[in-house]
Amino acid sequence: MKKLLVAAAVMTVSTASFATDGKALFQQKGCTACHQAAAETVGPSLKKIAAAYAGKEADLIKFLKGEGKAIVDPSKEAIMKPQINTTKAMKDDELKALAQYMLSNK
Ligand code: HEC
Numbered sequence: 505m506k507k508l509l510v511a512a513a514v515m516t517v518s519t520a521s522f523a524t525d526g527k528a529l530f531q532q533k534g535c536t537a538c539h540q541a542a543a544e545t546v547g548p549s550l551k552k553i554a555a556a557y558a559g560k561e562a563d564l565i566k567f568l569k570g571e572g573k574a575i576v577d578p579s580k581e582a583i584m585k586p587q588i589n590t591t592k593a594m595k596d597d598e599l600k601a602l603a604q605y606m607l608s609n610k
Pocket residue numbers: 530533534535536537538539546547548553564567568573574575576577578579580581582583584587590591602
């Protein structure tokens with residue numbers, strides 16, 4: 505019983521930190537498969553995304569909710585589109601943390 509309680513406590517703590525840790529969310533949701541910090545891979549680098557969305561956190565969140573248009577590399581929008589299903593399902597505070605992490609990659 506004691507063991508169970510400890511496990512539950514640990515889980516609560518880690519869930520709480522994930523919700524506000526944009527970097528962890530970015531890794532956890534599989535975004536790193538196509539987005540690196542500074543290198544262009546399948547998708548644009550975080551640096552490029554941060555430059556395009558500088559001062560436009562609200563627009564970035566809109567894009568992640570599927571309400572915005574691609575402005576970084578519209579010719580490859582078809583590759584990014586299915587990923588929106590993942591971000592659309594995320595909570596507002598998670599999306600905010602995710603957006604802030606991406607924008608911090610200057
Ligand atoms: C299968 C590869 C792939 C994965 C996985 C992926 N992306 Fe992308 N992403 C792309 C490509 C390609 C583009 C360029 C097209 C575009 O600009 O929309 C892009 C563009 C973007 C953009 C720029 C949007 C714009 O205005 O042009 C953002 C923001 C973004 N991705 C966030 C994410 C996040 C957050 C995740 C994780 C949930 C993620 N991506 C996962 C391939 C991917």
